Amino acid sequence: SLSENLRDTLAKVANANRVDEDLIEEIVREIQRALLQADVNVKLALQMTRSIKERALEEEPAAGASPREHVIRIVHDELVQVLGESREIELKPQTIMLVGLYGQGKTTTAGKLAQYFQQRGLQVGLVAADVHRPAAYDQLQQISDQVDAPFYGDKEAGDDDAAKIVDEGLAELRDRTDIQIVDTSGRHSLEDDLIQEMEDVFEVADPDEKILVIDATVGQQAGPQAEAFNDAVDVSGVILTKIDGSAKGGGALSAVSETGAPIVFVGTGEDLADIETFDAERFISRLLG
Amino acid sequence: YQIDPERVEDLLWDLELVLLEADVAQEVARELRDEMERRLPRIRVDAKSEVPQAVESELTSAIRSLLEGRSFKFDEWLLTEDERPLTVMFVGVNGTGKTTTIARVAHRMKELGFSSVLAAGDTYRAGAIEQLKQHGDKLGVRVVNHEPGSDAAAVAFDAIDHAESRKKDLVLVDTAGRMQTDSNLMDELAKIDRVADPDLTIFVGDSLAGNDAIEQAKEFDKAVGVDASVLTKVDTDAKGGAALSIAHAVGKPVAYLGVGEGYDDLIPFDPDWMIERIFE
């Protein structure tokens, strides 16, 4: 009878929904595990997972999309939202200041940026404002030689000289270069005197770009540290380094969400040529494994 | 009083989160969660209010048993080995603190009355040789180096030779940072290992790292064999979960924790100290 057929059909639809709902839960759990494995901040991962699950259950799948494809499309969309509007550093005269935690790749990135801009017809100067690390001057000076860029530093710098070096360095380099890159010392949020130093350098340099350099291996510390750096210098861009390793770079999501700044470049190796503009699609597919 | 079985799932999930937020790698957090699943039903307390404390002490005990025998007593090792000089090679990915760790170890050894020679085995990175030489100058420790671009194995060999003729206790070999995914660089490291034939190989890991710490330690262990690790930058408020991950999942004991950039900023690994941090 019609009512039997109708009842049968409705039962099938209801069961399909049940199967799909359980399947969706399972897929979302898998996504959550992948996000956490990729070092996404725990709270951010949970928040994203909740929103993904809600949307997956409420929104209509695209025609012919499997439950998995439906969820993946939403995950992709959520990640794109977190990463925000993409942008590149403009090819124009400016001062760029690099900041970040220890060993992230700031000094190497200064050299990479110099080469990148030079290849696009701009003159670049490098300022060695790291007065703490042994042979930081030598490191940046050798890099400057490699890219054949004007360099300013003080080999005999004292612990309080960072701002002074930047002041003198920029005065010297601003009339003969288009872009000046200020490389600073590694530091973290708990060191008041180093945070103060960074603020002093920031004030003296008055940079157009304040770039947070972050290593793709950084885990749960990415968020809190990015927040601290942002409070001090109002970060305008993020550079994610060492993506040539195995780390998925989930910490970068926190760096972006805490600073409100997009990823402008990625570091893909140790050589000065190893820098590329950020590709959100590649980042997302790598993150999800 | 027992834990309500209905609550166990949620409780286990919360515990797993505590560990993940402390940068404990996912597979290790999962393992601890499973261990807690066994322990939670056995909890018996007199009052409901005592449950949180009981859970925390079970977790502490689970972590402690994970870290059982996972401290590498470097100072003792030095005293029990009568071979001289002893060669210690430091390996790890880029920027983790290998060079700074060598300086701190040399300083500590000097305070304990042992002499060292430093081998400038990073012949590649800009300023690497100068960085180690500056440490050597400040510490009054001899640094053996060749020209930039020279063979790192040859530098190590030369440093060992120098230490033998000068009757030094230790040779600390610095190597260039490298991604464990770069097979050419890992082959190069294996070659340095063959030539230098170190008595101890130390993996230097960054405690800012999340899940990648395990991947790194495993690959370096496969390539050259790791005897112990040092976890650096623990002072950056990083909860140090990476130490737990590396110590347990890779089965390598932790010798020291780096807690700053100064020469004194190196402390012997203490599981209780670390557990306290995770729970802070």
Ligand SMILES: Nc1nc2c(ncn2[C@@H]2O[C@H](COP(=O)(O)OP(=O)(O)OP(=O)(O)O)[C@@H](O)[C@H]2O)c(=O)[nH]1
């Ligand atoms: N594989 C790889 N290595 C990189 C990349 N960027 C930097 N490095 C390496 O990471 C290590 C640290 O780089 P530095 O430029 O000295 O880092 P830093 O942030 O200036 O360090 P501090 O000034 O001490 O805080 C070096 O061995 C670099 O060669 C990258 O994108 N990929």
Ligand SMILES: Nc1nc2c(ncn2[C@@H]2O[C@H](COP(=O)(O)OP(=O)(O)OP(=O)(O)O)[C@@H](O)[C@H]2O)c(=O)[nH]1
């Ligand atoms: N706060 C803090 N900084 C550290 C610690 N250990 C190392 N650093 C810093 O981390 C940065 C990198 O240290 P290096 O010793 O150059 O690291 P590396 O592993 O030799 O680097 P590469 O040779 O380029 O691979 C430097 O700025 C160090 O001062 C630590 O325990 N605490």
Ligand SMILES: [Mg+2]
């Ligand atoms: Mg630097």
Ligand SMILES: [Mg+2]
């Ligand atoms: Mg080094």
